[in-house]
Amino acid sequence: MINIFVGLIFVFFKTNLSFLDIGVTYYVTNIIGYMSIYLGINELGKTNQKLLKIRPYIIIMIAHSLIFFLLNITDNSPLKVALSSTPEVIIALVGFVFIIAGMFLVFVIISLILDNLISKANKELLYNQVNMMMLLxxxxxxxxxFQNYIPMLATVIMGALLVMEVLFLISYYYVFRSKDEKYT
Known part of the structure; x- marks a missing residue:
């Protein structure tokens, strides 16, 4: 259980409040986070076989983060491509779609973890927080x-997202802490 919690901390770690935080640090923390979540899922999968269905999504996110990490350290990030030709525009758009898809897959993984680990009584709070994080x-x-028109709006919303992630982690910790205490 602790591996999943630590993994989520690393996945939620941000070095700035930019929507497209694509720096090397972002992907290093993602790789560490997803590997920790993977270890936690393997450990808990020994007693709950349903959790093992989450592993392919986590492997996809490890590969996703590793690829974008390598692209960033070689200065070939799709978001830094010069948009001077049609192939470069296509590469940038495809890369952007993969970045966004990876960000959404985080919420899919969290939802699957919640589906398989939490009793109905505790799901509502955590699901509401996940839904709020997705909305933000x-x-x-x-x-x-629209950053040219309202410059600080994206930063304020990313700050709110960071606060929501911290609240989710606190709630997650307390739900699982209380769950562990019931069985000891």
Whole structure:
């Protein structure tokens, strides 16, 4: 259980309040986080076989983070490609779609973990927090597009997302702490 919690801390770790935090640190923390979550899922999968269905998603995210980490350290990030030709525009758009898809897959993994580990009584709070994080994530993406018109909006929304992530981690910790105490 602790591996999943530590993994989520690393996955949620941000070095800035930019919607597209694509730096090397971002992907290093993602790789560490997803590997920790993978270890936690393997450990808990010994007693709950349903959890093992989450492993392919986590492997995809480890590969996703590793690929974008390598692209960033070689200065070939799709978001830094010069948009001077049609192939470069296509590469940038495809890369952007993969980045966004990876960010959404985080919420899919969290939801699957919650589906398989939490009793019905505790699900509502955590699901509401995950839904709020997804909403803030979407709003942040939209506001980034309008950054020229309302410059600080994306940063404020990303700050709210960070606060929501911290609240989720605290709630997650207490739900699982209370669950562990019931069985000891």
């Amino acid at each position: 994530f979407i709003l942040s993406g939209i506001s980034t597009y």
